[in-house]
Amino acid sequence: MADPIAEAVAKHPPAQSVVYSYGTAGFRTKANVLDSVMARCGLVAALRSRALKGKWIGIMITASHNPPEDNGVKLVEPLGNMLTVWSTLLLYPCCDVRMRTRTNRYTQEEWEVLATEMANKSSPEEVSKHYRAIADKFHIDLQTPARVVIARDTRASGARLLSCVLNGLKGASAEAKDFGFLTTPQLHYMVRCLNTEGTADAYGAPTEKGYYEKLGEAFKRALHGKKPSGSLTVDCANGVGGPKLTELIKYLPPKGEGLEIFVVNDDVIKPESLNVECGADFVKTNQRAPPSSKAGSNDRCCSLDGDADRVIYYFKDSKNMFHLLDGDRIATLAASFLGDLVRQSGLSDSLTLGVVQTAYANGAATNYVVQNLKLKVDCTPTGVKYLHHAAEKMDIGVYFEANGHGTVIFSIDTLETIAKYEPRSPAQKEALDILRACVDLINQAVGDALSDMLLVEVILAHKNWGLQEWLSTYDDLPNRLLKVKVTDRRIFETTDAERRLVKPKGVQDDIDTIVKKVRQGRSFARASGTEDAVRVYAEAASRAEADDLAQKVYKIIETAGTVGVA
Ligand code: G16
Known part of the structure; x- marks a missing residue:
């Protein structure tokens, strides 16, 4: 048969x-x-x-x-x-x-x-x-x-x-x-x-139109009469995000009343240009704007990745210096804004917020969340599936990977509390209306570059901030991310949310010895789950020390990667 x-x-x-x-x-x-x-x-x-x-x-x-x-x-x-x-x-x-x-x-x-x-x-x-x-x-x-x-x-x-x-x-x-x-x-x-x-x-409606309508409507409500200042240039990595953003714009408040968005790197006719010298991964890894960028000083820019589930912001200041506002920054911005809304609505006795990060989170971002925002931070292995799971245990879980992949999720009980709460003053009502709009604006299924981007724009508009003000909330520790090609990445096994190598034997000790000598030094290596490579992350008190530390750990991994399979 x-x-x-x-x-x-x-x-x-x-x-x-x-x-x-x-x-x-x-x-x-x-x-x-x-x-x-x-x-x-x-x-x-x-x-x-x-x-x-x-x-x-x-x-x-x-x-x-x-x-x-x-x-x-x-x-x-x-x-x-x-x-x-x-x-x-x-x-x-x-x-x-x-x-x-x-x-x-x-x-x-x-x-x-x-x-x-x-x-x-x-x-x-x-x-x-x-x-x-x-x-x-x-x-x-x-x-x-x-x-x-x-x-x-x-x-x-x-x-x-x-x-x-x-x-x-x-x-x-x-x-x-x-x-x-x-x-x-x-x-x-x-x-x-x-x-x-x-x-x-x-x-929502299970159609593309339904998606745009939901985001467009929630964006207008969340702005609550505020207008984003200036324009936003969005690099779409020559991926599917380009045409989809162009469509979404039709559902946003018109130019003049809302946000002016310039869509760049949206060439999907040449698929060979996808993610090449542009996109969120390029910008985050190289810590510079795509070479094609024509943005002027202090222009607000962001980059999506090839399937538009990551977003990162950046700008060049008047001295032509590049500044990156990555997933860690989006997490701190969102956590601080949502925390304020919860307090202003009168809900702080019923709801708590937490933040979930991975080992790639900048040490300064983690400190800021703990010390300034006074929030709990969880660390999980890389992969939104892990962060999402950890965030589900919180009333309001803000999770972002430093690479710009993340979202905010609200537990079922939290959604019910927010929906049923009766505000006791006009100020509470206003905060509650904005909070409810944010719930609809945020894609709670998964990290969504378009939804995250609109959320950032809403927050900046409410705070009346540009990227410089956002950047000044704390100073990132200089950091470097490198990719090491090895013969077999599977020999690299980690523990402690991927922060320490258990195999090959002795490699972690070598890393520890080097890290100890560096001011505010931190470094780890882990096998990528999406590319044939081992990733090395390093941060330190100065740019030179971070680069040097990254190079040294790179060498350790390169050697172990060759020796390990010989
Ligand atoms: C995927 C995952 C992310 C992860 C990234 C890199 O992102 O969804 O959670 O951070 O891969 O993972 P790795 O370091 O293991 O290669 P994307 O945007 O490529 O789907």
Whole structure:
């Protein structure tokens, strides 16, 4: 008898001797070895949807900040985020939250492992067997409908990889809804909207127009009569964010009444220009504006990455000096503003805020949050899935990676408190109205460059600040981020939220010895989960010391990376 699963994957044989792994943000590597992975991800998404009684699961085809020849795929959970309590809420809608947590039998990691195993099966028959084994293990009824929503960024390989996904979904008899080109956060938004449509938690209309309308309307409300000063130049990394931002602008207050936005690096006709000498990753790593930038002194600029889930701000001062306002800065700005709104609304006895960072957070940012904002800081490994999970434990969790990837999430109880609260004075009402508008403006499914950018603009308008005033809240410690090419990055294993290496043996001791000699020195190395490299981060009291420390740790890693596999 014909086996539709085996038949579907047989069309996309795996590349020889490639080992696939579900990394920081899904499978990500050179696009020409991804066909088999795409078809198999279709199968995993179908199983996941069936396990969740037919909820919509998302598949995003993107390699975000990676070079144009790469691509990738990641699976999105029913509420547009990673699998934690939220997904269980949908599974067990009648249980109380604590019960739901306890009954959450599926962990995110478990499904990542299943996906990795699926991607590495060699023959179509093995894939089919694995598909059925997963169904057995999780008691998944294969007759339950499966529904999957897909989108992709503007990479040249996207169309081919999409057809592989569709073949996988067809083999698994899953319903597929293809949204074509979307930013990654737009896809997350669609997934959440589709799964909450018609419920008390309805998140919005599951259309692109619905997304723009929601953001545009919330932006106007959040501004509350304030007008952003000057203009904003947005570098879109020649990715999908360019056309989407151009569309979003149509839903924002018109020029003169609102924000004047100049869209640059929005060439999606030449996919080979994606992320090349532009975009958030380029600016953050090189600590300079894209060479194409024509911005004048003190012009407000920001850069998105290739799929518009990261944003960072920057400007050149009157002495032509470059200043970066990265994810750490957005986190501190958002935490301080939202904290003020909570206090001014009269809600500070009921709600607390917290901040989640990774090891890449500048030491000065962490100190500022703890000492000035008096907020709790959690540190997690790299990957928004970890930060999001930690932020879910807070009433209001502000999470950002230094690279500009992040958002703010409000717990269910917090949303209820904010919605039901009766203000006791006009001042409380005003603060509450702005807070409610911010809840709608912020994409709570995932970090969203467009939504984050509008939030920053709202805050700057309320504070009547330019980038210089924002920058002056604290002084960053000079820092440097480097990428080391090694033969096998998997030999580098970390602990303590990726701040210390446990393998190769002795390497951390060498790093510690060097760090000790540097004023305010801090450095760590970790294998990237999205690129074939080990990342080195260093910070110190002065630029020269930070650069020198980074170079020394680079050498240690380079040597260990060669010696380790010899
Ligand atoms: C992805 C993840 C981010 C992570 C980044 C770099 O971003 O979503 O959480 O910070 O990769 O990860 P790594 O250092 O492991 O390569 P994006 O924007 O590329 O999707």
